[in-house]
Amino acid sequence: MSGATLITCLFVFVLSSFVGFELINKVPPTLHTPLMSGANAISGIAVLGAILVSGSEDLTLSVILGFVAVILATINVVGGFLVTDRMLLMFKKKEVKA
Structure with a gap:
């Protein structure tokens, strides 16, 4: 990975972190729990993608x-299911009681 690609990836990561933080802060508390339970499917997709990335044979930074x-x-998926169950x-x- 070249230096320019790494800088671009870090920029996108930091920008998406700030945008995500601002979006979550705008959600009212009454909608936060249903939103969390709905996000479990997205986190499940993230688990599958992370498994694919870490499935390489050689030990590198990406693995x-x-x-x-x-x-x-x-952890996010399990926590989401626990919140949904609660x-x-x-x-x-x-x-x-009788």
């Missing part, structure tokens, strides 16, 4: 970053 991406995306428990009717 290490792909492995870190697999771990972080998996949200769905709020809609269950409570049993009446």
